């Protein structure tokens with residue numbers, strides 16, 4: 001089927017098998033291989049992208065369902081000469097090793113900080129009304145959909161805390 | 171000329187400490203990091219190619235037997251069932267292709283065929299629909315269902331352990347069980363194969379390209395020169411990508427047959443079935459000590475499993491003979507030949523489960539003897555290697571224990587069940603860390619261009635280990651360049667053959683070959699400057715000899731090339747080489763639910779020279795987190811009827827997630843190990859896992875008084891023993 005996707009700000013027309021997931025559409029049909037496939041089952045978070053700013057597992061989203069939404073992938077968050085604050089802090093704090101889960105972690109963290117700002121509570125929140133301090137427990141809880149077998153977890157939390165501070169400073 | 175070094179004698183010169191650039195060891199950020207955080211790093215499955223077809227592996231649905239018929243499916247390019255396709259993955263450092271011939275089935279889930287189609291969706295559906303008929307065979311799948319092999323060369327005994335146990339003031343005699351465990355690297359195994367004439371190029375996720383190239387040539391029945399492997403980025407390995415596996419061979423065969431590039435990526439469940447598992451183990455520990463806690467007897471018996479005909483057997487007791495002193499000792503090693511998926515190396519084969527269980531037993535002995543667990547360990551550290559009398563290349567266990575106790579606040583530890591916060595019991599645990607150390611032959615080429623840039627080339631891999639960065643730092647330090655002035659090119663068998671990534675030897679082995687290549691260039695520069703190398707200082711792109719200072723880009727007219735070649739030598743045997751450390755954990759155990767939360771963790775490690783404090787620390791974080799998983803959540807469950815892996819995805823096999831991992835601290839002890847050559851650096855990719863789980867399990871006991879000897883310590887096992 002012919003569909004049209006708004007990806008990182010540009011409209012892309014693509015002809016796909018209706019079974020094609022958003023993940024495979026990005027990776028195999030649109031040349032955007034930054035988004036990774038770690039499980040294809042919604043269990044690892046490596047495929048996390050933003051749909052209208054909210055994080056989703058691209059492997060659990062059919063490409064045709066993403067029509068009309070704004071899709072943001074790791075390639076759309078920043079580039080080598082214009083890193084997003086999160087990307088820069090992941091680099092500083094060694095928030096990755098092999099790097100395979102990293103695009104998913106960064107996309108996920110990007111939306112997670114928005115969720116925090118929007119006042120969404122989590123299982124780790126002590127008060128449903130907020131405010132939500134950027135504690136280790138709060139971040140770790142909210143990032144638990146993104147697995148990292150290299151286990152950069154401790155560093156990823158540091159990176160997110162510092163990126164959030166950078167964001168506040170601006 | 172090649173700068174060749176066989177490490178036959180210790181290198182006390184510490185030449186690297188006399189270099190002037192000051193970049194080696196610094197906690198600089200990963201040089202390839204920009205690519206990883208922007209999505210630009212290209213892993214095997216990211217490769218596209220004109221006219222590419224997609225292959226999906228089909229797996230056996232019987233535990234053993236023979237394939238009698240492969241059906242047909244419409245709409246595909248090919249269904250391939252070729253005698254060269256693999257039945258199991260190659261073991262690390264093997265130079266031959268592993269067992270092939272998918273007509274025979276050795277375990278449920280083995281790959282038997284490849285379906286290739288124009289699109290992934292069609293290939294997946296067709297692989298699902300493909301009918302395969304078998305003549306099945308009844309086979310044992312449980313370790314206790316067979317009489318195990320007892321290979322003579324894996325048993326040893328000195329003194330009289332039975333007598334030592336009888337006469338001991340305090341003793342432990344218990345049995346532990348660890349389940350099969352998975353490497354579960356986040357990148358599933360993937361390969362893209364493409365032929366040009368009689369030569370094949372395969373882009374794949376592999377750890378050791380030199381060995382894999384030999385395995386691949388043997389598996390395909392072609393010459394090594396006809397195989398080129400590319401693995402510039404590898405999404406984690408942990409042993410699972412040491413050798414070639416079914417997807418890469420199948421991709422190569424299919425690509426040849428169809429005359430077009432073929433990509434084969436394993437699904438996550440296929441990774442669980444087809445990558446080597448760490449064997450489950452049953453370990454009996456017998457420890458005997460006198461009234462002062464001095465060990466008189468150590469017995470370590472292990473039962474592991476593997477497929478018939480597989481040479482690998484989990485070397486559970488590898489560190490037992492040399493970690494602690496005891497006059498009476500016995501090692502027993504048994505292998506059950508059963509039809510579960512193939513067992514092989516997973517991060518720190520041997521010590522990961524062997525040290526962990528041993529350190530749990532030692533905690534029980536300390537409790538029995540009423541001696542502080544740190545003190546008990548300190549009382550049993552040998553001066554020389556027990557049994558052989560060889561010296562240690564370096565030995566930092568005592569320092570790691572003392573330093574760790576201080577940093578962790580060990581003095582605040584109280585008796586079991588004595589610290590309750592709300593509904594949580596709090597406890598602390600300790601364990602020693604130890605892992606054997608070795609070097610593997612490695613080559614590298616370094617080119618210094620007339621522009622004063624260095625290019626490092628070797629077929630080494632960076633699987634998250636920081637290789638790009640540390641090899642760049644070694645070259646920058648030795649040649650007096652800014653790190654940005656060094657390009658490191660890895661993961662291509664067209665480059666000189668390196669050790670590969672495995673067994674914690676990658677950094678030291680490949681790093682030394684890069685150092686040697688740079689040393690050759692230093693000699694050439696000294697010649698040009700008319701001085702001895704010893705008097706040459708290279709810094710910030712300039713060369714200095716006495717009063718003469720020249721810019722490198724002024725004096726170099728044609729590229730200077732250095733070739734480094736490292737071989738392990740006599741120091742492999744003349745001393746006992748190992749890395750040492752200590753693990754510390756504080757846990758909270760819920761008094762009603764038995765749930766365990768790790769609250770903080772500290773690792774203190776000595777691994778010779780630290781090449782980059784940032785990436786080295788990350789390696790340790792990774793190992794320690796594997797230890798959390800081993801202690802609390804990770805278990806591959808095999809169906810007792812047919813042996814198949816039940817927990818074959820990431821929702822069933824629980825690797826630690828963000829919420830399971832606290833802030834972790836890592837501290838490195840200052841050390842140089844002269845017996846590993848001029849780099850004086852040892853491995854640390856595995857040390858972090860060796861004993862980490864024991865610190866957690868011992869902390870659980872200190873918190874709530876429960877000993878879990880059947881890993882992992884899930885809430886059900888704890889609550890069953892909790893006294894309310």
Ligand code: FES
Pocket residue numbers: 036037038039040041042043044045046047048057058059060
């Ligand atoms: S690939 Fe989508 S969650 Fe794992």
Ligand code: FES
Pocket residue numbers: 095096097098099100101102147148149150151152356405406634
């Ligand atoms: S960096 Fe390797 S899985 Fe996260």
